[in-house]
Amino acid sequence: MKLLLFLILPLYLFATSSFITPTEYASQLYKNPRGIGCQKCHGDNGEGKLIAKYKHKGKQRSFRAPMINTISYNEFYKALNRRKNGMPRYFLTDKEIAALYLHLHKNDKKKK
Numbered sequence: 421m422k423l424l425l426f427l428i429l430p431l432y433l434f435a436t437s438s439f440i441t442p443t444e445y446a447s448q449l450y451k452n453p454r455g456i457g458c459q460k461c462h463g464d465n466g467e468g469k470l471i472a473k474y475k476h477k478g479k480q481r482s483f484r485a486p487m488i489n490t491i492s493y494n495e496f497y498k499a500l501n502r503r504k505n506g507m508p509r510y511f512l513t514d515k516e517i518a519a520l521y522l523h524l525h526k527n528d529k530k531k532k
């Protein structure tokens with residue numbers, strides 16, 4: 421019985437996970453990549469967000485994550501493959517980067 425479960429469970433998980441649509445997949449990836457979710461810093465729709473305020477040499481400063489829903493796919497792709505200040509490195513595959521980009525642009529037509 422245990423063996424049977426062992427064989428069936430992965431099949432079951434595989435079958436159910438393939439029922440999600442590409443847009444659902446992308447939305448989940450955006451919120452839960454292998455690491456901290458993008459929306460924590462960039463906002464739910466990639467509109468950018470204030471992460472923290474702090475004082476540096478007596479001056480008020482703020483640390484923001486930039487807006488990422490208006491840049492080109494090329495810039496988006498390059499940005500995710502180079503080191504940045506204050507953003508974790510994710511090591512995403514090309515497919516994942518494409519899915520994330522689509523997620524951020526899923527409402528583009530509606531906005532116009």
Ligand code: HEC
Pocket residue numbers: 450453456457458459460461462484485486487488491495496497499500503504505506507508510520
């Ligand atoms: C801990 C906060 C944080 C998280 C989480 C985070 N980012 Fe960032 N991101 C930043 C900051 C800060 C910058 C600006 C870095 C710089 O200017 O060097 C940035 C820059 C970027 C840029 C470049 C924007 C530009 O105009 O050059 C892209 C694209 C990007 N992030 C996408 C993502 C995606 C996709 C995820 C999730 C997989 C993510 N980020 C998660 C903080 C974060």
